[in-house]
Amino acid sequence: MNSLTLELVISFLLLAGSITVLVGAIGVIRFPDVYNRMHATSKNTTLGAISILLGATIWFSFEFGLTLKLLLALPFLFWTASAGAFMIGRAAHRTGTPMARTTVRDDLATKKGIHREGF
Amino acid sequence: MRENLRRPYLWLILAGCWMLLQDSYSLGSFAAGLILAGIVLAMLPAPVVDLIHIQRDRPYGLVGWFGRFARLVVYFLYEMLRANAQVSALVLRRRIRLQPGILAMPLKCTSPGQVTLLAMLITLTPGTVSVDVSPDEDVLYIHTIDAVNADETLRVPRRFEQMVMEVLG
Numbered sequence: 001m002n003s004l005t006l007e008l009v010i011s012f013l014l015l016a017g018s019i020t021v022l023v024g025a026i027g028v029i030r031f032p033d034v035y036n037r038m039h040a041t042s043k044n045t046t047l048g049a050i051s052i053l054l055g056a057t058i059w060f061s062f063e064f065g066l067t068l069k070l071l072l073a074l075p076f077l078f079w080t081a082s083a084g085a086f087m088i089g090r091a092a093h094r095t096g097t098p099m100a101r102t103t104v105r106d107d108l109a110t111k112k113g114i115h116r117e118g119f
Numbered sequence: 120m121r122e123n124l125r126r127p128y129l130w131l132i133l134a135g136c137w138m139l140l141q142d143s144y145s146l147g148s149f150a151a152g153l154i155l156a157g158i159v160l161a162m163l164p165a166p167v168v169d170l171i172h173i174q175r176d177r178p179y180g181l182v183g184w185f186g187r188f189a190r191l192v193v194y195f196l197y198e199m200l201r202a203n204a205q206v207s208a209l210v211l212r213r214r215i216r217l218q219p220g221i222l223a224m225p226l227k228c229t230s231p232g233q234v235t236l237l238a239m240l241i242t243l244t245p246g247t248v249s250v251d252v253s254p255d256e257d258v259l260y261i262h263t264i265d266a267v268n269a270d271e272t273l274r275v276p277r278r279f280e281q282m283v284m285e286v287l288g
Contacts, residue, residue: 020203027210035262036219038248040210043202046243072139082242082249089250089262093221105220105266108251 010055017051020044032100034092042085049077123160130156191282202245220266224259224273228284240279
């Protein structure tokens with residue numbers, strides 16, 4: 001593989017990752033409540049970071065010889081992003097953070113015997 | 120701590136992490152990793168919860184197990200790309216129309232490891248984020264951006280559950 005195609009691949013990975021994270025950040029602002037915001041943060045930041053890490057791995061391997069150090073971050077990223085989203089969502093629901101007005105169903109609240117209007 | 124030392128996969132994982140950190144893949148660094156792994160595992164005060172509890176019965180043999188594991192990884196990556204496309208499309212729309220809600224998903228899988236992995240996979244796949252587990256770990260509560268078509272939304276999580284049960288015991 002010549003260096004131009006390699007650079008194109010790396011640039012694509014870095015750009016795609018950055019854009020994914022940016023869209024996730026916009027989603028955090030635009031989505032109506034905590035629970036919906038978790039969708040944007042957990043999914044987009046993970047994929048964005050993975051993409052950037054892959055790009056960095058390829059670049060560093062190309063410049064300084066094979067390095068897989070960065071790939072060590074991947075599994076931890078998967079675990080922390082989803083565990084974080086889980087804990088934030090759970091804490092939010094337990095402390096009674098209100099859900100968006102468009103919410104149609106809440107099985108967790110009915111289980112706890114909480115009655116909210118609308119469902 | 121004795122239980123930790125008795126699990127070979129913990130040794131291997133820690134040694135692997137050490138080799139990746141050192142960025143050298145020789146027998147020497149593997150040995151150093153094993154020694155460090157032994158020290159870390161001996162010093163850990165509490166036993167690590169037996170999360171990575173690989174399917175003991177292995178009805179499909181070792182090769183079959185790896186095949187199923189690989190299929191789970193590939194399917195997960197595919198669903199994750201789909202999830203990102205979906206969220207991105209939603210975020211960039213002029214007006215965000217959602218019908219969110221929390222659905223209860225009764226679980227067929229029982230072990231803590233299976234439930235953990237399933238909750239993690241669900242969070243990173245389209246339209247769903249796991250929010251809570253019932254105290255006796257038989258119902259998973261999933262927040263979704265489309266709670267009206269509940270069956271359609273839970274199709275992917277159910278498929279994941281099936282695959283997780285084939286991989287972890």
